[in-house]
Structures are given as C-alpha cells and as structure tokens.
Amino acid sequence: DAGVIQSPRHEVTEMGQEVTLRCKPISGHNSLFWYRQTMMRGLELLIYFNNNVPIDDSGMPEDRFSAKMPNASFSTLKIQPSEPRDSAVYFCASSLLGRAEAFFGQGTRLTVV
Amino acid sequence: AQSVTQPDIHITVSEGASLELRCNYSYGATPYLFWYVQSPGQGLQLLLKYFSGDTLVQGIKGFEAEFKRSQSSFNLRKPSVHWSDAAEYFCAVGSDNQGGKLIFGQGTELSVKP
Numbered sequence: 001d002a003g004v005i006q007s008p009r010h011e012v013t014e015m016g017q018e019v020t021l022r023c024k025p026i027s028g029h030n031s032l033f034w035y036r037q038t039m040m041r042g043l044e045l046l047i048y049f050n051n052n053v054p055i056d057d058s059g060m061p062e063d064r065f066s067a068k069m070p071n072a073s074f075s076t077l078k079i080q081p082s083e084p085r086d087s088a089v090y091f092c093a094s095s096l097l098g099r100a101e102a103f104f105g106q107g108t109r110l111t112v113v
Numbered sequence: 114a115q116s117v118t119q120p121d122i123h124i125t126v127s128e129g130a131s132l133e134l135r136c137n138y139s140y141g142a143t144p145y146l147f148w149y150v151q152s153p154g155q156g157l158q159l160l161l162k163y164f165s166g167d168t169l170v171q172g173i174k175g176f177e178a179e180f181k182r183s184q185s186s187f188n189l190r191k192p193s194v195h196w197s198d199a200a201e202y203f204c205a206v207g208s209d210n211q212g213g214k215l216i217f218g219q220g221t222e223l224s225v226k227p
Contacts, residue, residue, distance in 0.1 A: 095213030
C-alpha cells in the first residue's frame with residue numbers, strides 16, 4: 001500500500017483565496033483525521049470522519065474551514081477565504097475504526113501571503 | 114483534562130550516547146500510547162506503540178519505551194544514538210473508544226553531535 005497520500009505537498013496562495021487540500025487514506029481504513037501543525041500550537045486535531053461521516057469537528061478553527069469525505073477513498077479540507085494565520089502544515093491520517101493507531105501522510109505545507 | 118507533556122523542548126546528545134526522551138500523560142480512560150518521529154519536511158512515522166501487556170515495548174530503529182502507570186509516563190529510550198536519529202519526536206495518547214483520535218505532546222527536538 002502506498003500509505004496516506006496528500007496533495008499538494010506545498011501550496012502558496014494569496015490572502016483571500018480559496019485553498020483545497022486533498023487526502024487519500026489507506027485502502028480499507030474507515031477513519032480519517034485532519035491535523036494541523038504550527039509552531040505555536042503543535043499538532044492539533046481539526047476534524048475526523050468514521051465511515052465517511054464527520055464525527056467531531058470541534059477542532060475546526062472557524063467557519064472558513066470545511067471538510068468533506070464524499071467516499072471512502074477521498075477527503076478534502078477547504079479554507080475559504082484563506083488568511084496568513086492559516087499558514088501551517090496540514091496532515092491527514094487514517095486508521096481502522098476502533099483502532100487507536102493512526103498512519104499519517106507527508107503533509108501539505110500551506111503558506112498564505 | 115486529557116493532555117500529554119514532553120518536558121524537554123530540545124535535547125542534544127553525542128553520537129553513540131544513550132538517549133531518553135520523557136513523556137507524561139493525563140488520560141481518564143485506559144491509554145494507548147505512541148511515539149512518532151518527524152524528520153524535517155516529512156510526515157509522522159510511528160516508532161512504537163503500547164496497547165497492553167508487557168510494559169516495555171520495542172519499536173523500529175532500535176527504540177524502546179517503557180509504560181509506567183504509577184508515574185503516568187511513557188519514556189522513549191535508545192542505547193546508542195546515530196546521527197540519522199536527529200529529528201523531532203512526538204508522544205501521543207489515544208484510545209480505541211475514539212479510534213485514531215490522538216492527543217499529542219509538543220514534541221522534543223533531538224540534535225546529535227558528531
């Protein structure tokens with residue numbers, strides 16, 4: 001298996017633009033997680049899905065952030081409009097439902113200028 | 114509140130020396146404990162995990178960790194550090210009740226002197 005695949009690896013955008021981050025979980029995994037990593041706050045969970053259904057989005061910072069999982073093999077995290085303080089590395093992770101072990105993608109480094 | 118504390122932000126060791134990275138947790142349920150490593154510009158790689166059973170667990174790259182319930186600790190150790198071990202190390206806690214939802218410590222950056 002290729003592991004969790006995220007795209008793009010790097011994204012530079014201007015403030016006010018829409019940004020979409022993409023994630024393909026490990027085949028067969030049915031839980032998917034979006035994390036954000038910053039120097040100030042470390043690794044924090046934004047939202048997670050079980051069987052494509054959002055379970056807990058309490059970590060999503062603002063209404064500008066939204067996430068979808070239209071099927072078992074694809075998820076998106078969208079920021080609209082983007083702001084400089086959204087600059088961070090965004091990780092996607094997947095796991096088997098009911099198993100605590102999560103596998104992480106390589107991350108997307110987002111820079112908003 | 115559930116939390117993970119890594120007291121050391123940055124540690125420097127000489128190549129060949131032993132290493133211990135500290136991790137303390139506060140978690141109401143039975144904890145499942147993890148150590149991840151992150152090399153610069155890379156994702157998080159799982160080093161080892163503790164679910165139950167033997168409190169001393171072995172991981173990849175020669176790392177081991179010991180779960181001490183009485184001290185709420187899960188320290189990571191390696192008997193002889195290699196230059197390629199320089200990276201950031203994260204301790205995390207979770208439970209099967211919440212799937213792969215993990216709470217991470219702030220990380221410890223390891224530098225290795227030649």
